[in-house]
Amino acid sequence: MSKQFDFTVVDKIIEQNGHNPRAIISILQEIQEHYHYIPREVFPRIAEKLGVSEAKAYSVATFYENFSLEPKGKYVIKVCDGTACHVRNSIPILERLRSELGLSASKKTTDDLNFTVETVSCLGACGLAPVITVNDVVHPAMTPDKASELIKTLREELELANT
Amino acid sequence: MQILKTRAELDSYREAAMSALEAQKRKLLVCAGTGCVAGGSLKIYERLSELMKEKGLPYSVELQLEAHDETVGLKRCGCHGFCEMGPLVRVEPQGWLYTKVKIEDCEEIIDKTIIGGEFVERLAYRKNGQIYPRQEDVPFYKKQTRVVLEHCGHIDAESITEYIAVGGYSALEKALFDMTGDEIVAEIKASGLRGRGGAGFPAGIKWETVRKLQADQKYILCNGDEGDPGAFMDRSIMEGDPHRVIEGMLIAGVATGATEGYIYVRAEYPMAVNRLKNAINQAKEIGLLGKNILGSGFDFEIHINRGAGAFVCGEETALISSIEGERGFPRVRPPLTVERGLFGKPTVPNNVETYANVAQIINRGAAWFSSYGSPNNTGTKAFALTGNIENTGLIEVPMGTTLREIIYDIGGGCRGGAEFKAVQIGGPSGGCLTKEHLDLPLDFDSLKNVGAIIGSGGLVVMDEHTCMVEVARFFMNFTQNESCGKCVPCREGTKRMLEILERIVAGKGEESDIDTLSELADMIISTALCGLGKTAPNPVRSTLQYFRDEYVAHVNGVCPTGRCKSLIKITINPELCRGCSKCSRVCPVGAISGKIKEPFVIDQSKCIKCEACVNSCPFHAIKEG
Secondary structure (H helix, E strand, O other): OOOOOOOHHHHHHHHHOOOOHHHHHHHHHHHHHHHOOOOOOHHHHHHHHHOOOHHHHHHHHHHOOOOOOOOOOOEEEEEEOOHHHHHOOOHHHHHHHHHHHOOOOOOOEOOOOOEEEEEEOOOOOHHHOOOEEEOOEEEOOOOHHHHHHHHHHHHHHHHHHHO | OOOOOOHHHHHHHHHHHHHHHHHOOOEEEEEOOHHHHHOOHHHHHHHHHHHHHHOOOOEEOOOOOOOOOOOEEEEEEOOOOOHHHOOOEEEEOOOEEEOOOOHHHHHHHHHHHHHOOOOOHHHOEEEOOEEEOEHHHOHHHHOOOOOOOOOOOOOEOOOHHHHHHOOOOHHHHHHHHOOOHHHHHHHHHHHOOEOOOOOOOEHHHHHHHHHHOOOOOOEEEEEEOOOOOOOOHHHHHHHHOHHHHHHHHHHHHHHHOOOEEEEEEOOOOHHHHHHHHHHHHHHHHHOOOEOOHHHOOOOEEEEEEEOOOOHHHHOHHHHHHHHOOOOOOOOOOOOOOOOOOHHHOOEEEEEHHHHHHHHHHHHHOHHHHHOOEEOOEEOEEEEEEEEOEOOOEEEEEEOOOEHHHHHHHHOOOEHHHOOEEEEEEOHHHOEEEEHHHOOOEOOHHHHHHOOOOOOOOEEEEEEOOOOHHHHHHHHHHHHHHHOOOOOHHHHHHHHHHHHHHHHHHOOOOOHHHHHHHHHHHHHHHHHOOOHHHHHOOHHHHHHHHHOHHHHHHHHOOOOOOOOOHHHOOEEEOOOOOOOOOHHHHHOOOOOEEOOOOOOOEEOOOOOOOOOHHHHHOOOOOEEEO
């Protein structure tokens, strides 16, 4: 697999960060921004180019919550479960989304790679609680029923895109 | 943009900017804070711009030095604070506030207000039948004192010219040319400014220590990793008045001899990162960052680091590890950060709000600053008011304001008139305050006495329907997830505490669990390595202190608020039930049975408490409790 992996993007990102091992977090962030996750193939490359061990690169990537080593869905839905959303009942929304999509706390992405559902600790939009985001667009004052509606709309969008 | 090479050049630039701003009599200030943007405020901004173009009105989106008085200023500004009523648009010179503005309202705003100079009454804030046209008269704002947030919502958040026009960078000027480093440190010390990030350590003492140390490099570190759920003060400052943070850091650099600064911002705050980047670029272009600033010989640079989603990085030693490209692990102190901080060099670690106070202290003096609050707790504090409260938003009050004033006068009481039960202050590291604390002055010292902390300033209001045991579980779940795993007490201890709490809310708790919880809490507090671990048990401790009866009730099989699903029982009232069978048809697990036209019953062993039946019953015969 690694033979086919094209390192152009990764190399460019490392280059722009001056091959600086201190910039490893920014490098990983930029790689993730490009691929929407961090492909495992990149670790040996990062290690080699930055002069750090592969274990070190991997340890940083797995320590921080934002890095994902698994591909994510086309629609990444984040349910805010910060305190303000929590006390305004965000959990029933999360449960509804998961049951609509057949996901769970351990299975976050649908097999067809269309949807990812995850929680986030606070989006800071507490005035609009409870909120969810779909690919970073905020949907305010959600309810479980609105969540079901939203999934329906997104599925229709997908179908339209496929036809 | 011109490069300012001397103090005189900055002064004349300011004069030009001031008269341009004064000439701009009519202004529409659209809130572009995260909350209002989520509500669509940027689209409103675009629509207003389109309409002015269509109607041939002269307007400017950026302050131009050669503006003339016919121009209408259309600005995207920082958080106005009244997020509940957003999107917000402020109208100047009248000081009117339009609330919950929609795209469809834009035309009326332009026609009536901008062209006609009239007030659009239907967009006003109203309460108890009264209409409040002016922002300053709205009860939410009336009791506030805005020092740190003074520019948020009043100036264009993306324009350095406008910041300079309202007196920005004049404190830097003073620090560079009229004061010695010792005098700056003395002023900050005399002001009594304490760190706004949580622990409340006097900022002046940190600065003094770093100033005295000899080193080839020193750093100014700005902690913008505001991770407490339900807190967004620092985000609003970074988004709404980024230059003020930069100016504070610059002054800290002048005072301590540091020439490089780092701002560490949470990954969840993309807008704050962009506004800061934009502000840094502007400051560089105009010559207020870089080499030989204003010809003073002082050099200063600022870098931005984005977090990657680790709450523990709000702890300063963990934050430093993260900037250095490591996992965000905290380390044992001493050595203190001021002595051996970033890259092993002396470092001033303060948070965003602390730096945002600096320029005002230098400009107006320590005595002015300490006229707010009480002797050991000077100045003002920004709070994020959220949860079950009528007026959610960002507020700022003098230190020592009581909880009652905040919740009832500013916050408008609990949502839907529910009864106030408690407020969680200081996020997952803080504690709860109850009705008995309503008249407690909110400041560092009085909160410490009752087992809570100001923390960064998140205030989450909870009403009578909130289950305190579930809240404690929620916070423990949060800190458990965020425990970095370096030290055993936090890694293992919080896990055990969480397991016990989960057991209790699931109705499987035992009497002895409550004592085990207290014991574990004491152990973790006294042995954990860093601030995260040492404070993680606080929510459990304080809910145990004030709501022990709720824990006991759970252990005895009852959740007093009916929030804990495992503990509720759904029953059909046989007197109200008409036997229509609607409930048995919606029940997903077939737990309801009965004969038509006779009362139905729920088989409790099958019931999953989904409440589908409760909502379906046309006779309101099904109750949970």
